[in-house]
Amino acid sequence: MSGGGMGREGMGGDGLGGATRAEYCVVACAEAWRGAGEILASPMGLVPSLGARLARRTFAPDLLLTDGEALLVGPDGTVEGWLPYRQHLALVTGGRRHVMMGASQIDRYGNQNISCVGDWARPRRQLLGVRGAPVNTLNNATSYWVPRHSRRVFVEQVDMVCGVGYDRAAAHPATARFHRLPRVVSDLGVFDFATPDRSMRLASLHPGVTVEQVEEATGFALAVPEEVPYTREPSADELRLIREVLDPENARAREVQG
Amino acid sequence: MSDKAMTAEEAVARLESGMTLGIGGWGSRRKPMALVRALLRTEITDLTVVSYGGPDVGMLAAAGRIRKLVAAFATLDSIPLEPHFRAARERGAFELMEVDEAMFMWGLHAAANRLPFLPVRAGIGSDVMRVNPSLRTVTSPYADGETFVAMPALRMDAAFVHVNRADRLGNGQYLGPDPYFDDLFCEAADAAYVSCERIVDTAELTKEAPPQSLLIKRQVVTGVVEAPNGAHFTSCAPDYGRDEPFQKRYAGTAWPEFAERFLTGDEHAYQEAVRAWREEEA
Numbered sequence: 001m002s003g004g005g006m007g008r009e010g011m012g013g014d015g016l017g018g019a020t021r022a023e024y025c026v027v028a029c030a031e032a033w034r035g036a037g038e039i040l041a042s043p044m045g046l047v048p049s050l051g052a053r054l055a056r057r058t059f060a061p062d063l064l065l066t067d068g069e070a071l072l073v074g075p076d077g078t079v080e081g082w083l084p085y086r087q088h089l090a091l092v093t094g095g096r097r098h099v100m101m102g103a104s105q106i107d108r109y110g111n112q113n114i115s116c117v118g119d120w121a122r123p124r125r126q127l128l129g130v131r132g133a134p135v136n137t138l139n140n141a142t143s144y145w146v147p148r149h150s151r152r153v154f155v156e157q158v159d160m161v162c163g164v165g166y167d168r169a170a171a172h173p174a175t176a177r178f179h180r181l182p183r184v185v186s187d188l189g190v191f192d193f194a195t196p197d198r199s200m201r202l203a204s205l206h207p208g209v210t211v212e213q214v215e216e217a218t219g220f221a222l223a224v225p226e227e228v229p230y231t232r233e234p235s236a237d238e239l240r241l242i243r244e245v246l247d248p249e250n251a252r253a254r255e256v257q258g
Numbered sequence: 259m260s261d262k263a264m265t266a267e268e269a270v271a272r273l274e275s276g277m278t279l280g281i282g283g284w285g286s287r288r289k290p291m292a293l294v295r296a297l298l299r300t301e302i303t304d305l306t307v308v309s310y311g312g313p314d315v316g317m318l319a320a321a322g323r324i325r326k327l328v329a330a331f332a333t334l335d336s337i338p339l340e341p342h343f344r345a346a347r348e349r350g351a352f353e354l355m356e357v358d359e360a361m362f363m364w365g366l367h368a369a370a371n372r373l374p375f376l377p378v379r380a381g382i383g384s385d386v387m388r389v390n391p392s393l394r395t396v397t398s399p400y401a402d403g404e405t406f407v408a409m410p411a412l413r414m415d416a417a418f419v420h421v422n423r424a425d426r427l428g429n430g431q432y433l434g435p436d437p438y439f440d441d442l443f444c445e446a447a448d449a450a451y452v453s454c455e456r457i458v459d460t461a462e463l464t465k466e467a468p469p470q471s472l473l474i475k476r477q478v479v480t481g482v483v484e485a486p487n488g489a490h491f492t493s494c495a496p497d498y499g500r501d502e503p504f505q506k507r508y509a510g511t512a513w514p515e516f517a518e519r520f521l522t523g524d525e526h527a528y529q530e531a532v533r534a535w536r537e538e539e540a
Contacts, residue, residue, distance in 0.1 A: 174404045
């Protein structure tokens with residue numbers, strides 16, 4: 001399909017009610033860790049967190065997850081390990097990790113910015129700082145989560161490259177040999193870099209979203225295949241886990257509307 | 259063996275304007291806030307501050323004491339953006355060496371090991387190289403030929419850290435889940451001042467806690483300051499968590515007003531002012 005607005009909002013759920021946009025986002029984030037094996041999932045933010053925990057409870061049971069601080073905890077909260085910051089940084093370098101970070105800006109090659117907006121020397125808007133984005137992107141799989149897809153986030157050029165994109169990685173082939181950006185998930189769809197020049201491609205639309213809507217909200221020309229699939233439906237079991245076990249307070253609806 | 263117990267005032271009296279000062283903890287976690295408050299009561303300024311930044315950076319920046327900051331971020335954790343750091347950056351108040359979290363750690367390791375640099379993969383390809391034109395790279399002499407950032411040693415004139423317990427000799431103990439990088443800060447500095455919740459006898463340190471909780475060794479410590487609630491309003495697990503309502507107040511108040519109400523007196527006055535504020539809010 002190429003963008004007809006044939007929403008399928010009413011189809012998911014097997015009697016649990018159709019999946020919401022936030023629930024498609026949770027499932028799309030969870031899919032980032034499919035087949036990841038016995039590695040650390042480092043989700044930043046609520047929806048990626050729900051996604052990682054959903055993945056572990058369903059198709060990726062070997063994933064390790066922290067309590068957000070220094071402890072590795074099982075699905076029921078049982079402490080199974082210790083991971084203070086200094087060991088976490090060693091684990092990053094060792095590569096047995098897939099992080100999903102936020103992005104204040106991201107460009108067509110996956111260069112990401114969380115540091116500041118405007119001229120770095122005197123920013124118009126100071127944000128977090130580079131944090132661990134440089135070490136993450138050069139050492140382990142790094143995906144991104146953008147809760148509000150817009151031209152302010154998906155930009156032609158980021159103001160400060162914190163997370164390294166494919167064009168920059170290509171300039172340092174030996175040092176960037178572990179560089180990999182599996183996916184970008186937004187409230188509109190899922191994106192990857194499966195193109196000849198490693199520029200961003202629309203991989204799937206969340207049901208109810210059109211290609212035109214995505215293009216309108218993206219500040220650069222996106223690669224759009226002839227046929228764009230929809231993000232897969234959550235299973236009844238996944239919806240039950242999200243709604244009853246992982247996020248009974250429905251905090252996800254505050255991060256993603258619709 | 260020497261008794262290194264001193265007051266926070268005595269510790270900060272050993273500092274001078276223009277020094278490079280490392281500050282331990284992480285974000286809004288186990289920051290040596292009593293020592294930072296003591297520093298704010300002096301005229302010391304023009305500092306190069308090295309920190310995994312939290313309200314320590316925010317307060318020193320708001321008070322105009324920072325000439326240069328070395329950091330990967332500044333955050334209040336539950337409030338993602340440190341408001342005073344942010345405002346200071348947006349008015350161009352200080353010079354910044356912005357590096358990645360891992361580069362920062364290896365800079366501490368290099369200094370602690372008396373090495374001029376350590377090779378780090380992080381940073382290559384990112385704008386960390388653009389905004390720090392003095393950073394150099396180093397190429398592996400082995401067959402791989404890989405190129406790394408030569409992260410320079412973050413050597414410091416002085417370091418401040420806060421731990422749960424210490425003895426008078428300078429043996430420092432953490433009892434929470436994460437040591438952060440406090441031992442490295444002490445080893446990377448010419449003088450280290452360790453504040454603690456409670457000074458105890460050496461034998462007390464291992465009565466209920468395992469020896470691996472003994473994070474800081476006395477040979478790298480210059481002074482020990484007993485400062486109960488000395489990490490307030492940051493967290494100091496397991497002694498206390500972060501004072502979230504007070505942190506929110508800090509973040510939401512104009513600096514002159516906050517400083518006027520909470521920082522004009524000594525540490526006792528600060529703790530009393532916080533207590534009075536809490537009663538008002540109750």
